[in-house]
Amino acid sequence: MAKPVTRLTARDGRPAAAALVIHVDAAPETYDRSDLVKAAGFLTGGGTPRAFLNADTRIDTALNHWNFTGMMRARGPDGQSAEDWLAAFPERLSQTAG
Helix, strand or coil: CCCCCCCCHHHHCCCCCCCEEEEEECCCCCCHHHHHHHHHHHHHCCCCHHHHCCCCEEEECCCCCCHHHHHHHHHHHCCCEEEHHCHHHCCCCCCCHH
16 A cells, blocks of 8 residues: 655555565456546555565455455465565564564
8 A cells, every 4th residue: 555645655665664675556448436446546645656666575466456455465476475574574564684
């Protein structure tokens, strides 16, 4: 989930506390109201925050935006879903932090 992009947030990179940034996006073949709401937010908010453009992992789905559960379970290029990344987060965090 992203905050709206403004002149201030457009410059924001990865937050200092973010050891891992995962960008899950939906690009459905047939749009519904949830996708129109997301598109309106994208257009009025100015685009995608820089932190997500430079994410460690990007998972693209063909799902509608209302399907948050499906988006969280969608597999990325490495075979991992956002749920997989979150389940392993404490272990990965301790490996990253040393």
